[in-house]
Amino acid sequence: MKKSALFFLLVLAQITFGQAKITETEKLAATCKVWGFLKYYHPKVANGELNWDQQLFDILPKIDKAQTKAEYSAVIEKWIDELGVVAANKPLADDPKKDYFNKNLDLEWTQKDKLFSKSLSKKLKFITENRFQGANHYVNRNGEKVALQFVNEPVYAEFQWTDKNLRLLALFRFWNYTEYFFPYKYVMDQKWDEALVEILPAIATPASEKEFLLAMREISIKLNDTHAATFNTEMMKYLGGEKYTVFGAKFIDNKAVITSISNDSLGKIDDLKTGDIITKVDGVTVEQKLKEVLKYMQGSNKPVAILNGGFVMFTGNEDTLEIEFIRDNITSKKIVHRYPNEKIKRSPPKASAKKWEILENNIGYIKMNKVPKEEVPEMMEKLKNTQAIIFDIRNRPTNTDFLANEYLNPEPKPILRLLYPDLTYPGRYYFNNEMQECGKINPDYYKGKVVVLVGPGTHSFGEQTAMSLQTAPNATVIGSQTSGADGPNYSFNIIKGFESSFTSAGVFYPNKKETQRIGIVPNIEVKPTIVGAQQGKDEVLDRALLFVKNGK
Template sequence: MRLPLFYLAVCVASIISAQNTQIFNLNFEKVVNQVPSQWNNFGGDEYKVGIDSTVVQEGRYSASLESIKEGKGFKAWGLSIPVTFGGKKVKLTGYLKTENVSDGYGGLWMRIDPQVGFDNMNNRGVKGTTDWKKYEIELDLKPNEATDIVVGGILVGKGKIWIDNLKVTIDGKPLDKAPEKELSGAQKDTEFDAGSRFTMSTPTPQEAKNLTVLGKVWGFLKYHHLAIATGEINWDYELFRILEEIAFAKADSERDQRILTWIDTYGPVAACKKCKETTSEAYLKPDNAWMTSSGLSKELQERLVYIYNNRFQGKHYYINKARNIGNPIFSNENPYTEMKYPDTGFRLLSLYRYWNMIHYYFPYKDVMDKDWNAVLEEYIPRFITAKNELEYEVAALQIIGDIKDTHANLWGGDDQWEATKGSKYPPVHLQFIENNLVIVDFYNPEMKASLDLELGDVITSINGVSTSKIIEDRIPYYPASNQAARMRDISSEILKGNGASLDLTVSRDGEDINVKMPLYERKELDIYSWYRVPGDDVKSYKMLPNNIGYVTLANVTREDPKAIAKEFLNCKGMIIDIRNYPSAFMPFALGQFIAPRGTEFVKFTTPNLKNPGEFLMGSPLMIGAGNIAKEKFKGKVVVLVNELSQSQAEYTAMAFRAAPNTTIIGSTTAGADGNVSAILLPGGLRTMISGIGVFYPDGSPTQRVGIVPDIEVKPTIQGIKEGRDELLDKAIEIIDN
């Protein structure tokens, strides 16, 4: 499910990189067909974007963003600048003018990819009506890690903003005066920019085995050997230099000897005085069993074990950790975006890169269904024989699915796979209720009168094919931590298509009815608003009858907890609805109102970069500290969750569960928690993983398990027909009783 929450912070898949030149249209003066060249926009559909020749700060044009419908989404302009220069600091300056901005803010924004830096002025955004004023954002550039700087303007909530006269400077100098980028040895190696020059049809059993061993050795050396860790060698291209020689070896002994000779070319490995043995307390330990269980020669086994025991201990070129959080950052990984359909060698590179990233740096490797050591050999023929871009994308999608992580999907670069789903959307929101595909809402309520569909209708066939058959066929292509998340994602796309309509058979009150349902362009529907703001509520909180407070985190703001604490202090109970993705980070902000100081609620595992494959468990974090209210909340707290509760939503539910008098009701959540780590693969494919392990204080897992409710409550078809929110009804009942 491509939830809107990913748009700005992670994906921004629609941003178009400008040409590799120092001339950028930062002042919006170059306009083609009423669109500023080099710019693109992304975000919700309830906004209008444009250029303005009457309201400008300088020159002939400014760019504008304006809300045109109720809702609390966002819209942004963005332009991407390749980092072909050096320097320490990058600064974005620009001018903003606002008109009636409310329920959000206007601002500039800048992101340095991949995961180097980000600021969207969300803590100092512009509100109300203001005249032109200069604003700025400054971030650390880190040119050896950065690939692109993405800049622009953003409107969150309602109102209108104008953006003009942007400038990007490096250490106070304009882009054309920026210092030259110091290229690493790896970046200077361009021999295989045009292709790997490796070809192979269907591999023989010996060739498949050779390629499996090579892939594991290549990845092991990447993360352990000094010569590769410093970045002076382009490890991608070193693979292509040895690939044919190893792949076509006639026997294991010949292959192993060639690998030994290859390893020798990188020089001797000095004894390591800082290397430590894996601690017995490690939650996950390095899995190097393949070295001694893959039929390798004794000499090769000994060489690999020696390299492991004397592994690199400094700052690594290809792997780093996020500050404060600890999830892995896969740095200096070329996505080769110009290769829409990478050749055989680059497809193998993609497989090797991904397999080794998961093998050494995925915190949930222990809860996969498959033996990861066996997966590499399974996928080698699939990646080699993928005969076009679509088959390559599907092969990548399937191995991503094998790690069983709802955060892990193809989040960009999968144009051909996305095209198979169709570009048009149904006007209804679907959910699996009582194991049936059920219409639970209309994205645009005003359309309901013109559609021969009702709430509670069960869709039994689509264009003459049974729904159950379609679901069965799609399951392998929807990566997820658990079945609840997988069915959620399937339901969100099962009615997409390219035609004007779909022929549906729906079951209504025991009768089968044939319906022709129209399809719409995304911009014609309020899909984004549906996910972000339930109903027409402006505020995130309100008082229900019988002195019960209600809070939805879908549109909660940073300022709301203080007002909630004041208004709800003497309530009999409080309902916190997290059947959504929180719009602001609430575990501590709201948790301090309902939990005593020093309440433990979570602990994490993070990778030990000095010992790839080792994950260490940290100390528990606590909530309850803070002073938003003089007193703690003494009433009952009921938290609502379901399959829409994912990642930050699950983390928040964990925090609230730790508070006394809290009951969680609903159904199993998506089972994907932990800050994400981005992964770039050849062909411009973008995916990610849950980068840290998230556990309850007693060590109980959350990955794949999700937040299991104290009381399971699921919607019923009858409840949907009657327009009842059965989880909310149950929450009120719990508080009243």
């Protein structure tokens, strides 16, 4: 009796599976994943033997006709069978000398997707177990200091946004680039599968060009990576606009505060002053305006996304905008101008233009974004008798190859270790055996305090520079959360007109402590204040000087 009941349930389940209706989004999401999986795992595809884009274009009409899960699985199975026989090809044994990283590797969907029949899942599992082991036709690491590059991808020079096939191809490419070759997929806010389902309708059936373009931007922002963003010329019209205000604003205590005027004479025309607090833009509160733009602003963490959003929210295509603002506790409204970028001639900076100097109380101060490599030896010689050296890396430093550390460290010190994609097993990574080092044997190394200034503008190589300076024996980091994206930035073309990028290799401290999204954590946190902005103070530098004075 029990066996009969079990048999009946199995038959019923099979009938239910075969009859279940499926949506276009479900079909396309599953197809995106299968197409990408086969691209990097199937021997006949990964070796470049087939025109894989055309294969997608050919299968889409058949998938469109499938109305049930059983019909969908049958279409995919037939497709896989037509690709050719996958020979038993036991993958090479893992290298015992490699330190593998599996947090991004997840092919369980091939066995659990609700659209897949058991026989389809079995085929996908066989391909996984006998995956391609040679040089992949579509991705490699060839070249000096290349962490990753996508190759042999047609750009489609005649791309039109109205072409559904090419829209889907663009999304499918980017989604699978991320799925298999973005090292920080595991720390994204949203599961990547869910992001695909969420964005697909705006790609498959967009109501307008604007919806499609912004969807392509939004999917890249979901990587939560300051390096990750997609650009398109037409997109910029909708993203923020092509005209700019002469003021720069930062969000301080959730308020938009004018912190800079790029052109003094144009600023006077609109009677703008640093310290003005903007409360509304064209009748919309700045909080609401920021919320609208944040889903299109790249950033590994919220402070960086807000920094980018604080710029874009004031741009536009119109010549003017209305702002509501507070000055001297009085709320007013006014019309201010926007200009094409070429018409905003920047006024000379008011701050000291010196690359480095000795401040009061014998404190060295270095603007790392201004010091060229060849001047480091002379600079460090002049600063060797100071009681402290403040390294300001709140803006991207010049490429000094960590040369300053040869004067700060008594011996070579490890800075970081890199995480690279394992191209023999897409989705898996491994730690490079050799760690990046800085410094040299130097008994006469600098004995004073080393202070490192950081903030949201400390990004990528700037964060690696901060990590190198942290190795100094008497180092203290002061400021606020940094960009949280310090691996190599890889720029690539998705399809004609769509340039994108993301961090292509992971960067960790020598003990494998993460930096992605977290950034360089300050020993002393300093957040800007509205009063400080209004008074033109550099609160981070002021706090550093206080620390040098009293040691806390």
